[in-house]
Amino acid sequence: MIDKTIDRSLRWLDDRLGIAKGGRTLLDKIFPDHWSFMLGEIALYSFVVLLATGVFVSLYYIPSAHEIVYHGSYVPLRGQRVSEAYASSVGLSFDVKSGLLMRQAHHWAADIFLGSIAVHMARVFFTGAFRKPREFNWIVGVSMLILGIVNGFLGYSLPDDLVSGTGIRIAYSIIESIPLVGSYLGTFLFGGNYPGNGVIIPRFYILHVLIVPLLLIGLLAAHLGLLVKQKHTQFKGKGKTEHNVVGTPMFPTFIAKTTGFLFMTTAVLFLLGGLAQINPIWQFGQYEPYQISYAVQPDWYMGWLDGALRIMPSWEWVGWGHTIPLEVFLPAVIFPGLIFNIFIVWPFIESRHTKDLAYHNLLDRPRDRPLRTAAGVAMLTLLFMVFFASSTDVLANFFQVPLVAVLWFFRIAVIVAPVIAAVVAYKICNEMRAAEGIGKRKRPQIVTRSSTGEYSTTDAEPRPGDGVEELDAIPVPTYIDLVPPELATGAGVRRVMR
């Protein structure tokens, strides 16, 4: 009965949209089973949560710098003059049911969105998944990373609390540091010299909720569309070639797994959102340009820029009646520009270097490409070092060492550590390649000595997973013979789809 209805509906739709053939192909799309292919899904589902929770919080947030007197439930603020933006953010946290849960889940989702992008990107890089024909998708991905960081910063700034206001102040000074046009860009964007005429919060708001998300959604569609068009890469293995994809089909297995994963990702974000407090703006208070708290850091994905600013020596250039604040311009504008450009052009640098113009659908193991792996490890080490440098004060306090010593440590480590890490990574790759069968499970052997002193070896008991032979892959069957004669009694008909 239900089957008949489905059949009729599909025919009706196919008459008008012609979906049957393409739809069937999509349902048969094969997803490789390897766990590392799901890292991007963390980002995708965090983005879904970001959109959902973002819609919720945007219903209560008021993007206005207009000053009002706070009268909400948080007692230590009552009677203070605060901006509507701040008051509505605190109100969302205290006076809207489930508001704090949504706000915190939104914030955690942003942190984890970017964290999973970083992990996903590292996987794609180290396995060489960016190679021809997937250079575009790599660039689309890097663009989404950049936009994600930008939107994270914009959203972080909206509550107008003391900590985020300090971040906006720093952003203004970074814009101001650009030679020739910096001070103009700054006053244009802020509507005057800092703090401007109150337009920055509404402007950040429209960027945060409309413009950047639209770009992100467009890029995301392109990212997934290219993925379907070009099909997944896969690791080498039994029956896996450059000309096929082996794994589980979209329907029903992958759909079930990934729906579950969507739920579980959402679960982690909401569990963090209600159990681990993030950005308690009511403690921070309204931002005023003459107030500051120590231990102010940006969110983690901006940390590497803050760290670069901290360890940069004070190399201001002055001459011919002009000033170039290189101590700001280099670490905060040139440095990230350089990093992102390296990311974007890497596929082309590599293919030029290797003179490799072939299609690649099978992935590399990192050890098999020691140079690329070493380069990636060097880049990661550099970024980790500047990232940790953004918490020099917290580290100095935690480990009870002088602040200046910590800063000097990072100034040196930023240069030395990537070199060391690259050399070590290169050597490890080569060592691993030299050793046969490394990383594979080996069946242990038992050596026995008989009473006469003779030694003999026998295989140990097989452990779970030993000797499991993967079947040969077959195409997804078009039809399943649901009722074979020997089972025609009616029992077990649904066994397959149980």
Added chain:
Amino acid sequence: MSDDAPRLEGPLPPAALDDPHLQPYAKHPERAQAVAAVAMVVGFLGFIGFGVAYWVGDNTQWEAVTLGGGLLALGFGVTAWGKYLMPQGPFEEERHEFHSTEAEREAMTAAVTERGGMVLKRRKLLGGLFALGSTAMGIVLLFPLLRSLGPKPGNTLFETNWKKNSQLVTVDGRAVHVDDLDVGGVLTVFPKGFTGSSQDQVILIRLAQLGPLDPPLVIYPPGRTDWGVQGYVAYSKMCTHLGCPVGLYQEQTQQLVCPCHQSIFNVQSGAIPEFGPAPRPLPQLPLTADSVGNLRAQNGFNQAVGPGFWERP
């Protein structure tokens, strides 16, 4: 969808129900089903719990535990269903080169170069004029896009509201008297009428307990000795690195530290930077005291306050 996948066109033989590829992945499907079922029941209860938590009270933790727990359990159940009970495979699909044939590529190139070239080469004037017009459009559209956003910086980056004889007031607007601070005291002050202004924030520190008739405290660099009064000195509170308020005063070591990026300024020597990324000393505000003992500025700052920018000489 010009997939030349024959297996979609021609019917494959129907797969038998006992095909090993269609068997569940779990060795004991009943057990796996029980686990998934329990998880889904827990998920159901979690969502009910969230409804209750929402209506009963406004507790973020209970909301998170119930909603997150529900999502986690239901998600686990669905995933387990997919992982353990659905056809284990493996299945494969063929990968087809998706680039076009050589003939199609040539046709595309020809369409662009020949057809387009024919038109453009004959009508160079129109092509040029259209390019000119659209470039002009692009440029003039930048004006409203950028220029309407805000005013030009003008002199605002160089000016503060500190003028000759400006009175020092606290953030509440209270006048600051020479007796107000003890040695080692620190206070954020503004010119009267401009409390809370970013550009005008000044940090006032008392370095010595001196009366009006005592010789002035020697502060460095030379030439600025009379910029203090009765042991007071005042510096712009905006860091010369990125404009954060330099609010961290270490009294024993006589240092001002910027809480943002830890630039360290020497209070006794004209706030020259001792360490960190800040390139310049904090501009100093020359002080004086009026007849009733209220602190005033001798003059405004002799330079732009805050971080560096291109127009700064």
Added chain:
Amino acid sequence: MRSLFRARFAAPAALVGCVGFVGLLAFSPNAAPAGVAVTTTLPTLTTTATTAAPLAQPTQSVSGALNYAAPSNQTGLFYAQLPQAFVAPGEALFAANCASCHGPAGLGTNLGPNLQGLGAGTVDFWVSTGRMPLANSSVQATRKPPRFNRLQTLEISAWVQSLTPGQGTQVPIVNTNNADLEAGNTLFTLNCAACHTITGAGDALAGGAYAPSLHLATPVQTVEAIRSGPGNMPHFSVGNITNTQARDIAAYVDGVIQHPVNRGGFGLGGIGPVGEGFVGLLIGVGALMLVCFWIGDRT
């Protein structure tokens, strides 16, 4: 199947779990394991007479000797005159415990500074926070359980005060009953947060020094620190922060800083995005990666 699950996942799961848990503990204020968790209601921010208790609790003789009935004036803060009877026992305690560094007359030696003119409040701060007697000569004295009880501390303070009568910081008596928390909040942000951080967690200063955490400071100690400026801390005179304002700050530290409204869950130590990034990446992304391992596993 099940044992395989253990083998493949137990190690990374345990690793992530342990690191995460240790991290949570490390970042949770006062290393209080459980109590941090679920604070849902606003704390009763009207601190009651208990705040005056530090002076009262230890022995009956203290409260008998001191007439410290809650101040009737609006400031809620006044300074105690320590009784003359404290001086003699204080001198004995000083000679036994302090004189080796500060000299028998408190004039200082090359081991310790001159104490004359500092006043009873300064001495009370250093001794009652356990910073004195000094445990070792590091850059900065650290807070530890005090060596002397309340009475002994006040006796030592009284003796040091008797060297220079009327000078220096006196021992305050703080009644936070009618304190204005909003004023305390504003004043704290302007005057204290730049060093102690907005949550009072403390942070590293230049030269190996640090601004200590405020999570254990009593109202009396807070006011004494404001007035006397221990170590690298600036001095805030009455002309800078009035007695009423000092009372408000003490109430804010006692009420809000030490009992923050952690409506959102674990406070993560109040150190902001450093702790949050740690949790988000290790626990958030880490947990989801474990789920990936499980879903993708096909052995």
